[in-house]
Amino acid sequence: MPEGHTIHRAARDHAELLQGKTLAATSPQGRFTDGAAKIDGAVLSGTSAIGKHLLYHFDNGQVLHLHLGLGGYFRIYQQPVDPPREVTRLRLEGPTHALDIIGPNTCELIPEADLPALRMRYGPDLLSDMPEPARAIAAIRKSRAPIARLLMDQKVISGIGNIYRAEILWLRGLNPMTPGREISEEALKGLWDEMRELLQLGVETNAIITNGRPKKGEPITERTNIFAAETCPRCATEIEKSKLSGRTLYHCPTCQA
Ligand SMILES: [Zn+2]
Incomplete structure (x- = not known):
């Protein structure tokens, strides 16, 4: 997909x-x-x-x-x-x-x-020319479901697949199982802004890059932090793999406690 x-x-x-x-x-x-x-x-x-x-x-x-x-x-x-x-x-x-x-x-x-x-x-599209973060944030704050599930629910928000999900939750230090309703409005606003930036970079480069904008002249290849990784690049803890709705979920138990 x-x-x-x-x-x-x-x-x-x-x-x-x-x-x-x-x-x-x-x-x-x-x-x-x-x-x-x-x-x-x-x-x-x-x-x-x-x-x-x-x-x-x-x-x-x-x-x-x-x-x-x-x-x-x-x-x-x-x-x-x-x-x-x-x-x-x-x-x-x-x-x-x-x-x-x-x-x-x-x-x-x-x-x-x-x-x-x-x-x-559908949920607001992260890449829309007319972004509607408030509608996505309201849908997340209403739900008891874990944020990891909500991010992949196209009725809540559109644009996030399994790789971006793992990466964004790690970048924001969010435990994937945190219920949507327990995440503050500000934290969700920050999450929306960073997801939008990551996806915009994805469109620009045609690659999933989540560990910083490539420097001029640097080759464009897919570059991620914890997706399918063995250890956390920040703290060296072993990355935990679990299943949620049939998809593999990655997270660092230390950085995303
Ligand atoms: Zn870590």
């Missing part, structure tokens, strides 16, 4: 290749033939993301809503493009590039007017 920053990054990359262009839309697999016909020949006016949902806005008022789910993925081709694979749900082809969408969970057209409702179904 991609973490939130990869979806925002995809929205940005796809806009760079296709925005402002007239696109040919087809459904080689045949499962989105009617939908493709409604956007075929339209101009892509922009892209956006809500958590793990991608939105492609067309100049004829149609909005393509995509959720890749666990197995969905993209393929990008440069002109002259290869013929699409048979499993391709939707191909969007512009003058320079084509984007293939394969195996998505959701691929549908929704009216522009339904976007606010879609937005309200």
